[in-house]
Amino acid sequence: MKTIIVYFAAILLLFSCSTTPKGxxxxxxxxxxxxxxxxxxxCNMVKNYGANLDSTKRQSYRYxxxxxxxSVADFDSSxxxxxxxxxxxxxxYDRLNLQFQKLQKDVNARKYKQITPVLTENDTVEVWQMPRRFDFTTGIIHNKVNFHFDRNQFQKGNGFLLTYKLKLNKEDKAEGNKFLLKVAYQGKTDSLVSYAKKDGQWLSYRVFMPLSPKTDVMTIDGWLLECKxxxxxxxxxxxxxxxxxxAYATHKGAKTSRSWWQKIFSK
Incomplete structure (x- = not known):
């Protein structure tokens, strides 16, 4: 009987050590x-996103x-x-080290190669209907360039991808120049902010946000450039x-279009 009690006590101790608090x-x-x-x-450092690195990291972590x-709260608590x-x-971190050691072995063994996802032109659709260029000249008053998409333009689980180039000149007198994106669901809003660098250089911006697979999108609004x-x-x-x-095609019979994919993501 004593042996049985010790046995169960050991199991309980092991179980208690392997669990974590709620959240x-x-x-x-x-x-x-x-x-x-x-x-x-x-990957973001290798891509050298520069002034847009913080925004890109936030997008990566969100994804x-x-x-x-x-949830962000559970991750922070953890x-x-x-x-x-x-x-x-x-x-x-011992577990993490083992994962990276395995990755290194796989890379050395050349187990990885570039794979193009299975997509068709129907799976990835250009939805931008506004002009593709906007000029803000010194002496003319502006505040922002806004865009809007209705609920019928995006479905549950879609991906939202926006790309553009921006040159913010040093003589610009505005402050707090930034990009802003807001995705409204029923009773919830996801948002993303990216500040622009005022150095007179052309910078490429790529904003990606996966949309909720469970909740319908109400509206998507944003500002390509907004100031205080x-x-x-x-x-x-x-x-x-x-x-x-x-739309993320999953059917195996879909026709692969490498140039279409590379046109979007390999700039």
């Missing part, structure tokens, strides 16, 4: 999320949390909890604006 991610899931975030950081069905438990944090207040003399040029609805 804190289990070690494996936390490691998977961090693994993809670190990979995203590395990863969406993929694993993790980071705090693991930081407060050094032994758990050590196990977590009204009556601000701006000096900037926005060019080559494109916006795509991406």
């Amino acid at each position: 804190v991610l289990q070690e494996k899931k936390m490691a998977d999320v961090l693994y993809e975030m670190y990979l995203a950081d590395a 990863i949390l969406h993929k694993y069905d993790v 980071m705090v909890w693991y930081s407060a438990h050094p032994d758990k944090q050590e196990h977590l 207040g009204n009556n601000m003399p701006q000096s900037a040029v926005i060019a080559d604006v494109h916006c795509y609805r991406i």
Whole structure:
């Protein structure tokens, strides 16, 4: 009888050590999320997004949390909890190291190659209907260039992709120049903000947001360039604006269009 009690006590102890509080991610899931975030950081640095790096990182993190069905609050709570438990944090990063070691072995063994997703032109549709170029000349008062999409233009689970080029001249007198995107669902709004760099150089911007697969989109609104207040003399040029609805084809019989995919994502 004593042996049985000791046995069950050991099981309970093991179980209690392997669990985490409510709202804190289990070690494996936390490691998977961090693994993809670190990979995203590395890819973004290699891509050299420059002034748009912070915005690109936020988009990457948003997509990863969406993929694993993790809220920002739960992820933040998990980071705090693991930081407060050094032994758990050590196990977590040991697991991460093993994942990266396996990745390195696979890369060395040349197991990875560039793969073009299966897409057709019907799966990726250009939805931009406004001019593709906007000129803000010194001495003329502007505030923003806004755009709007109705609920019937995007479906559940679609991807929203906007690309454009921006040159913000040094003589621009406006302050707080930024891009803003707002996706409205029933009772909820997702938003994204990216600040522009005023250096007189052409910079390419790529904004991607996966739309909720569970909730209908009500509206999508945004501003390609907005500044603080009204009556601000701006000096900037926005060019080559494109916006795509991406439906993510999954059927194996779909016709692959490499040039279509590369036209959007390989600029």
